[in-house]
Amino acid sequence: xxxxxxxxxxxxxxxxxxxxxxxxxxxxxxxxxxxxxxxxxxxxxxxxxxxxxxxxxxxxxxxxxxxxxxxxxxxxxxxxxxxxxxxxxxxxxxxxxxxxxxxxxxxxxxxxxxxxxxxxxxxxxxxxxxxxxxxxxxxxxxxxxxxxxxxxx
Amino acid sequence: xxxxxxxxxxxxxxxxxxxxxxxxxxxxxxxxxxxxxxxxxxxxxxxxxxxxxxxxxxxxxxxxxxxxxxxxxxxxxxxxxxxxxxxxxxxxxxxxxxxxxxxxxxxxxxxxxxxxxxxxxxxxxxxxxxxxxxxxxxxxxxxxxxxxxxxxx
Numbered sequence: 271x272x273x274x275x276x277x278x279x280x281x282x283x284x285x286x287x288x289x290x291x292x293x294x295x296x297x298x299x300x301x302x303x304x305x306x307x308x309x310x311x312x313x314x315x316x317x318x319x320x321x322x323x324x325x326x327x328x329x330x331x332x333x334x335x336x337x338x339x340x341x342x343x344x345x346x347x348x349x350x351x352x353x354x355x356x357x358x359x360x361x362x363x364x365x366x367x368x369x370x371x372x373x374x375x376x377x378x379x380x381x382x383x384x385x386x387x388x389x390x391x392x393x394x395x396x397x398x399x400x401x402x403x404x405x406x407x408x409x410x411x412x413x414x415x416x417x418x419x420x421x422x423x
Numbered sequence: 424x425x426x427x428x429x430x431x432x433x434x435x436x437x438x439x440x441x442x443x444x445x446x447x448x449x450x451x452x453x454x455x456x457x458x459x460x461x462x463x464x465x466x467x468x469x470x471x472x473x474x475x476x477x478x479x480x481x482x483x484x485x486x487x488x489x490x491x492x493x494x495x496x497x498x499x500x501x502x503x504x505x506x507x508x509x510x511x512x513x514x515x516x517x518x519x520x521x522x523x524x525x526x527x528x529x530x531x532x533x534x535x536x537x538x539x540x541x542x543x544x545x546x547x548x549x550x551x552x553x554x555x556x557x558x559x560x561x562x563x564x565x566x567x568x569x570x571x572x573x574x575x576x
Contacts, residue, residue: 324496324519325483337475344477358543359515362536366477366512380548383515383541387548390511393540395533 280304281407283313284351288414291315298414299354301328303336306347312336329360333367344368353411358383361390371401375411433457434560436466437504441567444468451567452507454481456489459500465489482513486520497521506564511536514543524554528564
């Protein structure tokens, strides 16, 4: 499988998680943690409302699950695919989990924490800085989010 | 009880949680969530190592537990006492949980996200900004942290 196909397939799985989150009444965001040898370790969508947990963003739910499976609070060498730019909470969790690479879909000027505002990875308080690749699957991610918020109005 | 005594008592409970965390081999940080009428809703220490969960900082564990008890992903009107300046992950979680006031002990130039580096509350991406009071119980909080890290070396 080409590297490009791998990107597509793993972001597609994150988008599936976003669609499943939407069906549960959550903001449609999904995330996938991938091992150094390319296997999906965990996949999750937003669970904030269902779990009454403001920290249950897709990224944190996927990271927690991968850490539980691997028996470690760190995920060195692992990648994270997420359909939306991580917020500051998730960006900092990604750094603390030592995720190697972050691939995200849509930019989030309103609430993002990677390329916006606090730019969590850009300060010495971020003890680990992942490689960041943006815009992957962004069109479909944005479509899902816009449709969700349009229905909320 | 005077307001000053309340501060002391609630930070003392957070320091108790920090001491209990230290006994479990965790970085000694503790946090307490207090309801608008001054009752402690939840109290927690760091559980990162025990739970293999990089998001299990004292603040997030206490917020999750308070949200579970109250059946809401938001804690409007509630205060949070924490022995150390929150990191960017916890600062953003505090904002997303709509915590009204944050009282913290020691400053954390190395990893803090409130008065350092990303200054999470200082950007428009932080949709709620709590009142912040620092330096409460800071001497004892710093003593615990310094002793812990000295033993680790």
